[in-house]
Amino acid sequence: MTDRSHFDGQYTTSWDKALAKRTERMKGSIIRELLKLTMQPDIISFGGGLPAPELFPVRDFREACDWILTHDAESVLQYGTTEGYPPLKDYLVEAMHKYDVPAERDNVLLVNGSQQALDLLGKVFIDEGDEIVTCRPTYLGAIQAWNVYGPKFVTVPLDDDGMRMDELEQVLTAHPKAKFIYVLPNFHNPAGTTLTLERRYRLVELAAKHGAFIIEDDPYGELRFEGEDLIPICALHKENAVYISTFSKTLAPGLRLGWIVAPKAVIAKFVQAKQGSDLNTSTLVQYMAHDICSRGLIKPHVKKIREVYRERRNVMLQAMEEHFPPGVTWTRPQGGLFLWVRMPEQIDAEELLKVAIEEKVAFVPGNVFYPEGTDGRSCMRLNFSFCQPDVIREGIRRLGQAIKREMGLA
Amino acid sequence: MTDRSHFDGQYTTSWDKALAKRTERMKGSIIRELLKLTMQPDIISFGGGLPAPELFPVRDFREACDWILTHDAESVLQYGTTEGYPPLKDYLVEAMHKYDVPAERDNVLLVNGSQQALDLLGKVFIDEGDEIVTCRPTYLGAIQAWNVYGPKFVTVPLDDDGMRMDELEQVLTAHPKAKFIYVLPNFHNPAGTTLTLERRYRLVELAAKHGAFIIEDDPYGELRFEGEDLIPICALHKENAVYISTFSKTLAPGLRLGWIVAPKAVIAKFVQAKQGSDLNTSTLVQYMAHDICSRGLIKPHVKKIREVYRERRNVMLQAMEEHFPPGVTWTRPQGGLFLWVRMPEQIDAEELLKVAIEEKVAFVPGNVFYPEGTDGRSCMRLNFSFCQPDVIREGIRRLGQAIKREMGLA
Numbered sequence: 026m027t028d029r030s031h032f033d034g035q036y037t038t039s040w041d042k043a044l045a046k047r048t049e050r051m052k053g054s055i056i057r058e059l060l061k062l063t064m065q066p067d068i069i070s071f072g073g074g075l076p077a078p079e080l081f082p083v084r085d086f087r088e089a090c091d092w093i094l095t096h097d098a099e100s101v102l103q104y105g106t107t108e109g110y111p112p113l114k115d116y117l118v119e120a121m122h123k124y125d126v127p128a129e130r131d132n133v134l135l136v137n138g139s140q141q142a143l144d145l146l147g148k149v150f151i152d153e154g155d156e157i158v159t160c161r162p163t164y165l166g167a168i169q170a171w172n173v174y175g176p177k178f179v180t181v182p183l184d185d186d187g188m189r190m191d192e193l194e195q196v197l198t199a200h201p202k203a204k205f206i207y208v209l210p211n212f213h214n215p216a217g218t219t220l221t222l223e224r225r226y227r228l229v230e231l232a233a234k235h236g237a238f239i240i241e242d243d244p245y246g247e248l249r250f251e252g253e254d255l256i257p258i259c260a261l262h263k264e265n266a267v268y269i270s271t272f273s274k275t276l277a278p279g280l281r282l283g284w285i286v287a288p289k290a291v292i293a294k295f296v297q298a299k300q301g302s303d304l305n306t307s308t309l310v311q312y313m314a315h316d317i318c319s320r321g322l323i324k325p326h327v328k329k330i331r332e333v334y335r336e337r338r339n340v341m342l343q344a345m346e347e348h349f350p351p352g353v354t355w356t357r358p359q360g361g362l363f364l365w366v367r368m369p370e371q372i373d374a375e376e377l378l379k380v381a382i383e384e385k386v387a388f389v390p391g392n393v394f395y396p397e398g399t400d401g402r403s404c405m406r407l408n409f410s411f412c413q414p415d416v417i418r419e420g421i422r423r424l425g426q427a428i429k430r431e432m433g434l435a
Numbered sequence: 436m437t438d439r440s441h442f443d444g445q446y447t448t449s450w451d452k453a454l455a456k457r458t459e460r461m462k463g464s465i466i467r468e469l470l471k472l473t474m475q476p477d478i479i480s481f482g483g484g485l486p487a488p489e490l491f492p493v494r495d496f497r498e499a500c501d502w503i504l505t506h507d508a509e510s511v512l513q514y515g516t517t518e519g520y521p522p523l524k525d526y527l528v529e530a531m532h533k534y535d536v537p538a539e540r541d542n543v544l545l546v547n548g549s550q551q552a553l554d555l556l557g558k559v560f561i562d563e564g565d566e567i568v569t570c571r572p573t574y575l576g577a578i579q580a581w582n583v584y585g586p587k588f589v590t591v592p593l594d595d596d597g598m599r600m601d602e603l604e605q606v607l608t609a610h611p612k613a614k615f616i617y618v619l620p621n622f623h624n625p626a627g628t629t630l631t632l633e634r635r636y637r638l639v640e641l642a643a644k645h646g647a648f649i650i651e652d653d654p655y656g657e658l659r660f661e662g663e664d665l666i667p668i669c670a671l672h673k674e675n676a677v678y679i680s681t682f683s684k685t686l687a688p689g690l691r692l693g694w695i696v697a698p699k700a701v702i703a704k705f706v707q708a709k710q711g712s713d714l715n716t717s718t719l720v721q722y723m724a725h726d727i728c729s730r731g732l733i734k735p736h737v738k739k740i741r742e743v744y745r746e747r748r749n750v751m752l753q754a755m756e757e758h759f760p761p762g763v764t765w766t767r768p769q770g771g772l773f774l775w776v777r778m779p780e781q782i783d784a785e786e787l788l789k790v791a792i793e794e795k796v797a798f799v800p801g802n803v804f805y806p807e808g809t810d811g812r813s814c815m816r817l818n819f820s821f822c823q824p825d826v827i828r829e830g831i832r833r834l835g836q837a838i839k840r841e842m843g844l845a
Contacts, residue, residue, distance in 0.1 A: 038674060039646060040701055043614055045562045045584070051707040078509035086512065090500035099488035102496065102687035137547060137713040144712045148583065152455045169711040173558065174455070204453055236449060266451060277512035279718035290452055297461040301579040302554045303547040307717055308689035 050172045069420035071407040073360055074214065076175075078411075080333060081277050081318065082326050089316035097312065105308040107300045109135030109284070113315040117284055120318075124193055124246075125260040126268060131289045135306045137359075139244055139283035140268040141299075143170035146240060148298045150204060158196060158206040160188050162365075162394030164242065166215045167207060176388045178190040178396035181202055185356060187213065187220030190226040197235040204237045210258060212245040212361025215394045215406035219326060219359050222255050229262040244283075245361035247275050247327050250335035252359050259286060267291065272314055272363070275327050280310045281404040292307040334362070334410050340417045348425030350434055354406075362410040365391070368403045368428065377405070377431045384430075385421040447564045452586035457462075460582045479830035481817040482797040484624065484772055488821075490743060491687050492727065492736050499726035507722065515718040517710045518702075519545030519694070523725040527694055530728075535670040536678060536704050538649035543704060545716045549654055549693035551709075552679040553580035556650060558708045559701075560614060561586045568597050568606060572775075572804030572811055574624050574652065575615060577792040589613055595766060597623065597630030600637040607645040615648045620668055622655040622771025625804045627770050632665050639672040648675040654693075657685050657737050659757035660745035662735075662769050669696060677701065682724055684772070691718045744772070744820050747827055751819040754828045758835030760844055765817075772820040775801070778813045780839065787815070787841045796833040 042346075075360065093101045108114070114133040121128050133177075136142050143161065143166060153175035159167065161180035168178070179200050181192045188208055197203060210220035220228070232239050241258045259266035271283035285295060301399065317323060345355055345366075352369045368374070374390035378382035381387060391404025412420060452652070518524070522541040526615035531538050546552050553576060561567065563585035571590035578588070589610050591602045598618055607613060618638065620630040630638070642649050643739045665687065669676035681693035695705060698807045709715075727733060748768065755765060755776075762779045776798075791797060801814025822830060839845035 029521075039648065040698065042816065043560055043648060044704065045558070047562075048559055048704055048707075051711065053706070053707050053710060073514075075514060078513050081508060081512040083504055083508040087501060087504045090504070091497060094493055094500070095586070098491055098493040098496075102491040102688075102689040103488050104485060104683075104688045106485075137717075140711075141713040148455070149458055150453055150455055152457075153457075166711075166714070173708070173711055181621070227739060238449065238453060273514075277719075278514045279510075279512040281713060281715070281717040288450065294454065294458055294461070297463050298458075298583070301461065301550075301576075301583055302702045302712070303551040305691065307547075307691040307720055309687075309723075310717055310720065323443075325784050413611070 043347060047173050047175065050175060051399070052169070052172070063225050067414055068382065068385050068387055069412060069423065070245065071409070071412070071420060072387045072389050072425075073411060075407055075411045076274055076278060076362075077333060080330055082322065084344045085317045085320075085322045085326070086277070086313060089313045093309075093312040093316055101309050101312045103308060105305045105311065107296050107305045109306060110236050110311040110315060111132065112319070113311050116315060121286060124257050126257050126286060127260065127263060128286050132286050132292060134285045134287075134292050134299070135302065135311055136283050136285060136299065137306055138273055138278070138281040139242065139269045139271040140170065141168050141302070142283055142285045142300065143167050143260060145240075145285070145295045145302070146267065147171045147174040148302075149294050156203040158193070158200070158203050158237070159396065160208065160213070160216070161396070162215050162391060162404070163207065163396070165393055167242070168396050180396060183213070183216055183218055183220055187224055188228070190224050190231065194231055197231055198199075201235065203235070203237050205240050206232055206242045207242065209242045210255070210260065211243055212358050212363070213247065214245070214361070214363050215365055215389070215391070216359030217356040217361060217364040219255070220227045225255065225258055225261060229258060232262060232265065238394065240266065241266055241268045243268065243270045244274055246270065248331055248334060248362070249360040250331055250338065264288065269430050275323060275330070276314060276317065282306065282310050282314055326382060331360075337409045337412070337417055338364070340414040341421060342405065344418045344421035350425070350429050350432060352432075353428060362384070362408055364407050364409065366405045366407060368405070369432065370403050372403045372428070372431055374402060374405045377427060380430050381424060381427040384423040384427045386420045386427065388424065441647045453474055457583050457585065458587055460585060461580070462582070478792065478795050478797055479822060479826055479833065480797040481819070481822070481830060481834075482560065482799050482807060484818055485821045486684055486688060486739075486772075487743060490740055493711050493730065495727045495730075495732045495736070496687070496723060500724045501729045502570060503719075503722040503726055511719050511722045513718060515715045515721065517706050519543065519716060520718065520721040520725060522729070524719050526725060531696060534664065534667050536667055536696060537670065537673060539698050542696050542702060544697075544702050544709070545693045546695060546709065547713065548683055548688070548691045549652065549679045549681040549718055550576050550580065551712070552693055552695045553577050553652075555695070555712070556677065557581045557584040558712075559704050566613040567614050567739060568603070568612050568625070568647070569612070569806065570618065570626070571806070572625050572801060572814070573617065573806065574619060575803055577652070578806050580821055590806060593623070593626055593628055597634055598630045598636050598638070600641065603638070604641055607647065611645065613645070613647050615650050616642055617652065618652045618668065619652045620665070621653055622658065622768050622773070624655070624771070624773050625775055625799070625801070627768030627771060627774040629665070635665065635668055635671060637669060640797045642672060642675065645758045648677065651676055651678045653678060654684055656680065658671055658741055658772070659770040660741055660748065667728040669737050669836060674698065685733060685740070686724060686727065690724060692720050692724055737788040741770075747819045747822070747824060748774070749825045751817065751831060754831035755835075758832050760835070760839050760842060762842075763838060772818055774817050774819065776815050779817070779842065780813050782813045782838070784815045787837060790841050791834055791837040794833040794837045796830045796837065798834065
């Protein structure tokens, strides 16, 4: 094919002129680019947010696939409704009731992982210039999904008990038009913190007073290692909350399957937006997930994940005690996949990462989790779900060495 | 759960105020709503665009699933790169070469069906008020995907040879800032027409002269019943075309798997947009499709689909000859899933649909395929892929009866 190279010929000028203005606000995810760099097998990566692949319920998936393709192939492989596969919605309705979330079938929409939920939220609710409230730091995927729609991020700091409510009150007073408050109440990404029960009530009170609605992002809620489940915010603030979650951390992220719970009229708007976005979530994937869920296999599986991740968290916490120099502090998450490390101010985590990669270990520098991208420079996010205990110990040893080098202690 | 009803309580005011302005342009798909109405088993529906479910290669899927979950489960169920599964991209690159489309791996992006390609095109290229050129009629899903981004649709009529180039020239002269030209060159949805070779060359010439790029939507290209394949437009217009296609009509729509071919710098923009939209297309689905493709199973399967659909088209054409009254004309597609019926002007297809449903048969009224929604009122789209031959004969008999009633002939 001699002229193949022409395909990338003199396009630059014309394409560049054709781009929509919103593309100026699009950035590739630093994490995803970083992940590519750290794919080298000799690097220990605490950078991604990957579940432990050795725990995937492979046999359950194989059985599910065999069953649905034997008994229901013509539906499994056909187009489905945009709203989602009704029996899976019914399963989710029941599952949510146990967490006191009042929902019926038409309060639920199946989506391509909770990232699509974030995109649909932006599409349906964010006009350019709208103010929205998030923690600082907050989930990078939300920043990325919403930046396209051009909001102004108004941020509230968090401490070990999650978003600070005194600061939120000030922010809502100063920004009376803020449209919504985005929270990750359980095992926050990246901070690893959990919003206390008292603060949940206070959050709902403040949101109601200021007429803002709440987006509750809960990908890790099932992965609690200790303590009691806390009531979801959408159960406290029924009329004015959108709840989103995913099967990525309980079954497998390769499915790309998540869901939204919201008032029916809001779901109807999401359905319209999703029709234009991709018609429907893979029918095959929804049937597989439903088969596994309805056979009761997800609960024992999640129990196993919790045990394994709890051990890995413990190993990481212990190794940090042993290998990190004084002046470095970290959160102690009650669940989830991540913890957050604060280092002395003179340390720049992006610079540290270069040293860390020399030491064959990787993490995500903290500043990417700040919508402005300027704070959090001396912080980092560590993932403890992906690596096995021995690897975690060795990785933290290497990381401690890198920090000491960067601090001039080694 | 006594307070469940609260979940849809007094939300209306606050939510409605919170909606982004673009939601005013979102409409549910009439086709998808219609499909729900016509799900009743005694209605014969020519309304949807569904592949024949009895042809789905179920055994191939079962074998694929078993193989990939046995040999590669930890990758199959994990997150993947946004760009897509590299071996599947390589397969597509080779497959496209046979159609003279020059592409390398980095010219390809896997997406959730070609509907997501349309959404990403809108996200990356359409600013509010931008002029874009489409046929009238054109694919409803494109109208729906792009309306959200607020373009002005400038439309060009088509005849039995596809988009009219004399009219396109006038349109491009009158609208010199038109950003792109959207075409479905093979077995057009809804019109069933194919753009002739001569017009393909002319289209490329006009697009180049006026500095517009071309979006070539080709979901049905593989389903040619007769005649020779015509060169894809992106092979004639390498630097300035985006090609999109899908596995929905060759394997199964339940996968939600399609792809985009474009210059590398354009693909890079789509990748950024897709990261924020849903991170990546289901890894599981991509591995399944790749397994079936790489085993060489797709070609004989497509051959079978072509034979079955050719027969169904023939049966529908013959039945229309027999049952439709004089004054009704239709296209004779060389492939694909749809044909287009023009009725005398006094017939309003939406009114006819009510009579047709009484006669237990359904179709899609023509006006929904016009961005303005006003033309095409006496036209309708018929699908011939879904129903078996006997059902097609009976459905066309019923539809002929409905038309005659509406024309006062019965």
